Amino acid sequence: MNDKSCYEDELKKSGLKITKSRKAIIDMLVQSSHPITAEQIYLELKENEVEINLSTIYRTLEVLVDKRLVTKLNIMDNDRTLFEYNNLGHRHYLVCLGCKKIITIQGCPLESYEKSLEKQTQFAMSGHRLYLYGYCLDCQKKMID
Amino acid sequence: MNDKSCYEDELKKSGLKITKSRKAIIDMLVQSSHPITAEQIYLELKENEVEINLSTIYRTLEVLVDKRLVTKLNIMDNDRTLFEYNNLGHRHYLVCLGCKKIITIQGCPLESYEKSLEKQTQFAMSGHRLYLYGYCLDCQKKMID
DNA sequence: CTACATGCAAACCGTTTGCACCCTA
DNA sequence: TAGGGTGCAAACGGTTTGCATGTAG
Numbered sequence: 001m002n003d004k005s006c007y008e009d010e011l012k013k014s015g016l017k018i019t020k021s022r023k024a025i026i027d028m029l030v031q032s033s034h035p036i037t038a039e040q041i042y043l044e045l046k047e048n049e050v051e052i053n054l055s056t057i058y059r060t061l062e063v064l065v066d067k068r069l070v071t072k073l074n075i076m077d078n079d080r081t082l083f084e085y086n087n088l089g090h091r092h093y094l095v096c097l098g099c100k101k102i103i104t105i106q107g108c109p110l111e112s113y114e115k116s117l118e119k120q121t122q123f124a125m126s127g128h129r130l131y132l133y134g135y136c137l138d139c140q141k142k143m144i145d
Numbered sequence: 146m147n148d149k150s151c152y153e154d155e156l157k158k159s160g161l162k163i164t165k166s167r168k169a170i171i172d173m174l175v176q177s178s179h180p181i182t183a184e185q186i187y188l189e190l191k192e193n194e195v196e197i198n199l200s201t202i203y204r205t206l207e208v209l210v211d212k213r214l215v216t217k218l219n220i221m222d223n224d225r226t227l228f229e230y231n232n233l234g235h236r237h238y239l240v241c242l243g244c245k246k247i248i249t250i251q252g253c254p255l256e257s258y259e260k261s262l263e264k265q266t267q268f269a270m271s272g273h274r275l276y277l278y279g280y281c282l283d284c285q286k287k288m289i290d
Numbered sequence: 291c292t293a294c295a296t297g298c299a300a301a302c303c304g305t306t307t308g309c310a311c312c313c314t315a
Numbered sequence: 316t317a318g319g320g321t322g323c324a325a326a327c328g329g330t331t332t333g334c335a336t337g338t339a340g
Contacts, residue, residue, distance in 0.1 A: 017294060017339050038330085053297050058330060060295090074219040080329060094268060103266065113254040114277065121248065123239060123279035130275050132259065134268035162314050162319060183305085198322050203305060205320090225304060 014067040021052045025060050026069075026085065034102045035073050035082035035093075075102065075131050092130040098139025105132075159212040166197045170205050171214075171230065179247045180218050180227035180238075220247065220276050237275040243284025250277075 007026045011018050028041045038057045045052055061083050064070035073082040075095055082102075094103040110128060118125045135143070152171045156163050173186045183202045190197055206228050209215035218227040220240055227247075239248040255273060263270045280288070 109258040125279040128277040132273040134270040137267045
């Protein structure tokens with residue numbers, strides 16, 4: 001409950017109307033421990049008997065990304081876009097190339113590197129994305145069989 | 146000349162036939178100092194009076210990616226796929242959010258981090274992607290005006 | 291009551307595919 | 316000359332958009 005009102009505050013602060021759809025979509029993002037697709041949001045809401053049109057989901061996500069409440073990711077080179085609620089601050093991702101599982105990693109090894117690069121290139125740095133790829137223990141085991 | 150025959154060797158080694166199209170596409174990738182799209186390859190070849198069907202370009206790029214001769218990138222969250230010839234080994238990218246210019250960065254600050262993460266997560270790491278975003282000097286100046 | 295949100299269906303557009311023909315090895 | 320490579324046109328699929336209707340503030 002507290003959580004919800006917190007998201008409502010975020011919406012208000014951003015000048016967005018608080019609607020049933022938006023709350024449901026944000027809830028879904030918050031509940032998920034890893035980035036998800038627009039379609040996953042659509043399907044899971046549908047399972048919970050909440051039917052929101054896919055285009056509404058895309059539009060909502062777009063607005064939330066604009067307002068910096070949500071981050072948009074293209075982790076796998078091909079795949080569809082993933083979305084994640086921005087409640088954890090800066091983070092990185094570890095992706096299993098076998099089962100496609102995505103693990104969120106807190107902590108950043110790049111702060112000083114970014115600064116040194118800033119000096120070196122005269123860029124005004126505004127951020128970075130780091131994706132690490134590998135095979136999780138389960139998939140390593142499967143590969144032996 | 147030497148360069149070309151070198152790429153021909155790479156093709157042969159990978160068990161691929163050496164065709165006019167493939168040579169032209171690889172040439173275009175090699176000449177470019179930064180990752181480019183399939184369409185850019187198509188258009189630039191066309192300017193040089195070499196017309197190769199777009200689907201051939203996509204198919205060629207796909208094969209080259211399979212053979213690890215080319216890397217496929219999704220740097221901007223939305224944008225189309227970029228391709229780059231793998232003649233420089235491991236590298237990272239610095240992207241200007243203003244003019245979309247992409248600068249390739251040699252050297253990697255993440256080798257030891259990757260190893261420590263490997264121990265910590267029991268993942269068998271196979272690589273990573275690092276994209277840094279910011280504004281280049283030119284774009285910073287433009288923003289003042 | 292008004293401006294923003296939503297549903298629906300159609301468009302969009304980068305990429306992929308099926309098939310007939312071509313050309314390298 | 317066989318099997319991979321290419322051109323062409325059509326399909327695909329994730330995402331966006333136009334428009335009429337609904338609803339939060």
